[in-house]
Amino acid sequence: MRQNSTFQNLLGKISREEFFEQYWGKEFLFLKGIDRNNYLPISENELNSFFSNSRLSYPYITLFSKGKPLNFEEYRNRKMGINSTIVDIDKVFTLLQKGYSLTVNSLEQMEPNLAEFCHNLSHELKTKIWTNVYITPCERSGFPQHTDHHDVFALQLSGKKTWTIYPEKKDPLQITLEKGDFLYLPKNYPHEAKTGDSHSVHLTLGAEFATYSDLLYQLWKSVRSQSKFAKRLDPNNARLTPTEIENFQKMVMELMQENKLHDFKKSSQSVNVAQGPFTSNKRFHDWLSTEQLSNNQTLCKRKTVNWELKKKGKMIELQFEDKKIPFPIFLEEFLTSLCQEKPFKLKEINSKVGDYEAFKIAKLLLAEKFLEIKK
Template sequence: MNARAAPPSALSSDRLAAKLLGALDERAFFQDIWERRELHLSAAFDVEEIAVLFPMDKFDEVLTSGSLMSPHLDIVRGGKKLPVPFTQSPSPAADVRQMLRELRDGSTVRVAHIEHYLPSLSRFCRGLEQVLHIPIRANLYMTPPFSQGFQPHYDLDDIFVVQVLGQKQWYWHSDYANQADLPNADMGFDAGRHASSRPPTPILLRCGDVLYLPRGFMHEARTDEHASIHITFATIGLNLGQFVEQLVRKLALSDVRLRRMVRFDPAVEPDPRELSELAALIADCLSNVASSKALAEASAFMRQSMANHRIADLQGRLMRGLNEGFEQD
């Protein structure tokens, strides 16, 4: 009698994404939290689940095999980026020995788009996208003990932080000068303008914890005696203003008035009547921007962009095709 094959593991990174989304749904995430306030989920994942999401041996292989290329690597100390050491040119690979020296000296190593290097993280991103309906990217931060890579700041993306090694003390600054609500790319953080006005709220992230922070939430993080690796899963979608830009671009294809040049004499203040006429023209041009037809066309473009962003699950098909002949899609 042949021995029965062991059943496949129930754990997978896409199932872990579903687990996280289920926990968020229990908190009425989109109704009460999304783009409004922070959320800390303690022990969202256990040790075994973290090992599935972030296989340490695979990450070590990425770091040491020479596959980590510019510009996906940053080294940060005291809030400033340091020159990144590479061993080759023009296709540089990271100098691992120098990177280890930088870590020993207190620097933080950031790997951008780590999902391109670890399939488990790519599947986790795709799992989040299935419900969030927004493209997701993953950045990894590796920090030695008693260190802080970045000074207080806010991000321009909503982020889900997953602690995958050690622990890290985060601080959320709930009040700061010139508060930026849901900032976009034109509203970058300025330490001179956005000074904190009261002591921050501490949030300790242990391995398996998840922290959600909307864009514009000022924060900082530092390690204690424990080294830390955390991964931020950031939203990279379009806000309503950017969606309207897409609508206007689409409308300009059929309305020649939106393709005409706008001219201003820099030495002369514009005539109020000319500005009034321009405002009336713009209002007339955009009167159909929110029509059902325009919205349908723009939303179709957005859906297609999202579909193009997702990486299809084609694992094994290339090799099977080479060996057995390619299937017709």
């Protein structure tokens, strides 16, 4: 699979292989911004634009103090109605100045650029990705020591924040994140964070990787409609009979064949990935440009797409993310040209494919978010 890695942008000098071998699910990882080109998926300007929206709502916007939520009535926008969930953004920032901490939950659902980032990262890591932004004034503590039931990737967007982490069988360790710094914590890793003489704005990426229990869930889904598993157990016996045990073990072993287990894992990952939203920040523009597509427009493959062309008899599949688009095998050369890294124009592609068919394929791949129109 050809790769342009969003995840590698997060890791900087640390390779993906090193991360999964040494840190993933095992140990924390702290990286200074300079070691990862200070890469951040959202800017201060984008956050400023976000907060200019007068219709932000609760619980996406939540205020806290010492880990406890502030009653929403304190910042509800009553001008929008007594039952409105719209927040009064002026009150929100007044309370922030008074020392309350502000959390923006699931920011990727409202910020298209961040949504695309999460979408790409989700497909790379085969798991659901979501985001929260935490804004904390000076000299404030966030949540008391706690653990999260998912992996955490923290990126410092502005100011600085000191994290205290609690490695197993080791003394607590303090790490101060400054703008551009990165911290990874596996799930269930105890931690707490607070600010000192500086404010803090940091982005947290949550990642919930598939587990063995997900395999069991996929196994259950696969058998619940099968008649042999719908066979009733004898209600007259409190315990399973030897025959029932033998039959059940035999049916389960048939399901536990290696190829089926691979399918269960893929299904678990696909479910996780599908839960992540993707909102284009150019949806109308993309649709209009696709409708008006011409030979002179410049196209390019979306940068973070991982793809593969796979031959299947008289067909060839373009596989990317969780999609498989079949084409006749004679289109292989033309498809390879569309997958190139450099921007191109359809008229520049040397192919025996006619204009009508070329436009049809290009429009399909634009709609499927494989290609994009370059300005």
